[in-house]
Amino acid sequence: MFELYVIMVFMIIGAVVAVNLRGLLSSVIAVGAVGLGLCVMFLLLRAPDLAITQLVVEILCLVILIRATIGRGVSRLQPKASRWIFAAFFIFAVGFLYIAYFAMKQIPVFGEALMNTSQFYIANALSKVKAANIVSAIILDFRGYDTLGEATVLFTSVIAVLAVMRRKGRKKIDERDELNS
Amino acid sequence: MRGMSLIVKRVTKYTVGLIMLFGIYIVLHGHLSPGGGFAGGVIIALSFIHLILAFGRKDAEKMIPGKFLALGESFGGLLFLGLALIGLASGVFFLNFFSSKGTPFNLLSAGIIPLCNIAIGLKVGAGLFAVFMVLSVFRIDDKEEK
Numbered sequence: 001m002f003e004l005y006v007i008m009v010f011m012i013i014g015a016v017v018a019v020n021l022r023g024l025l026s027s028v029i030a031v032g033a034v035g036l037g038l039c040v041m042f043l044l045l046r047a048p049d050l051a052i053t054q055l056v057v058e059i060l061c062l063v064i065l066i067r068a069t070i071g072r073g074v075s076r077l078q079p080k081a082s083r084w085i086f087a088a089f090f091i092f093a094v095g096f097l098y099i100a101y102f103a104m105k106q107i108p109v110f111g112e113a114l115m116n117t118s119q120f121y122i123a124n125a126l127s128k129v130k131a132a133n134i135v136s137a138i139i140l141d142f143r144g145y146d147t148l149g150e151a152t153v154l155f156t157s158v159i160a161v162l163a164v165m166r167r168k169g170r171k172k173i174d175e176r177d178e179l180n181s
Numbered sequence: 182m183r184g185m186s187l188i189v190k191r192v193t194k195y196t197v198g199l200i201m202l203f204g205i206y207i208v209l210h211g212h213l214s215p216g217g218g219f220a221g222g223v224i225i226a227l228s229f230i231h232l233i234l235a236f237g238r239k240d241a242e243k244m245i246p247g248k249f250l251a252l253g254e255s256f257g258g259l260l261f262l263g264l265a266l267i268g269l270a271s272g273v274f275f276l277n278f279f280s281s282k283g284t285p286f287n288l289l290s291a292g293i294i295p296l297c298n299i300a301i302g303l304k305v306g307a308g309l310f311a312v313f314m315v316l317s318v319f320r321i322d323d324k325e326e327k
Contacts, residue, residue, distance in 0.1 A: 067317030
């Protein structure tokens with residue numbers, strides 16, 4: 001348990017550093033450190049499926065973020081920090097922590113889950129589905145409908161990115177709207 | 182986007198096949214070992230991204246036709262939905278209709294789960310690679326297009 005807290009503190013520091021840095025490249029690398037810390041945490045909690053997925057997605061996100069920001073010449077942000085934004089953030093953070101305190105009191109203690117439905121999955125995954133990897137049996141057989149929803153979300157997001165960034169029909173910088181002219 | 186140096190290109194030629202093979206292994210063994218369609222698909226997409234980063238846009242677009250991406254994305258999604266709908270013919274959505282055949286811990290087991298893994302791997306690999314292409318390779322500014 002001790003090493004989990006060390007990694008958690010490391011991740012929090014990484015997230016704070018990522019928000020406060022001015023250079024975008026350093027910020028992206030700090031975000032990557034947070035993701036890799038999460039990957040190590042999944043490994044320590046004995047969830048190799050999640051660790052593989054987290055590692056791979058983190059690397060993909062890093063490559064896309066670096067190519068989409070640094071590759072385009074955007075290397076620096078000039079944040080306009082005003083007092084009102086800080087006050088709004090402070091109020092939101094206090095409210096969130098207050099509500100989260102009551103929510104956290106309801107969930108079971110870490111490592112001692114209730115296991116009402118998952119007992120059924122663990123007992124029946126090998127005999128009913130005949131898959132050696134219980135995680136894959138759960139996400140593709142018992143909870144296949146959820147996975148279909150997740151696939152739909154990914155499909156929609158890809159279509160949205162393609163629609164926003166398409167080359168046809170994009171206006172040039174000095175082109176005006178036909179209605180306004 | 183130009184390519185990188187000769188050393189990077191030469192090393193990429195040797196490693197990119199191994200990375201893609203590892204992705205295919207993770208997709209096909211999703212029901213036996215950790216991994217699965219999503220992680221394997223992202224690794225396959227990363228192997229193509231590796232190719233593009235090393236060789237630059239013009240050379241890489243000859244190796245990877247753009248129509249393949251739309252085809253993979255659509256075919257993967259339709260295959261996954263079709264597998265779910267075939268089960269509906271027997272009354273249950275996502276019925277695992279092959280699960281009586283095959284022994285556990287073999288490659289050919291677990292019914293439709295390997296097929297679902299292949300479908301998700303195709304879909305995720307093609308989709309995320311398309312997102313990478315659009316977000317980071319295509320030019321936004323009109324001046325750079327010429």
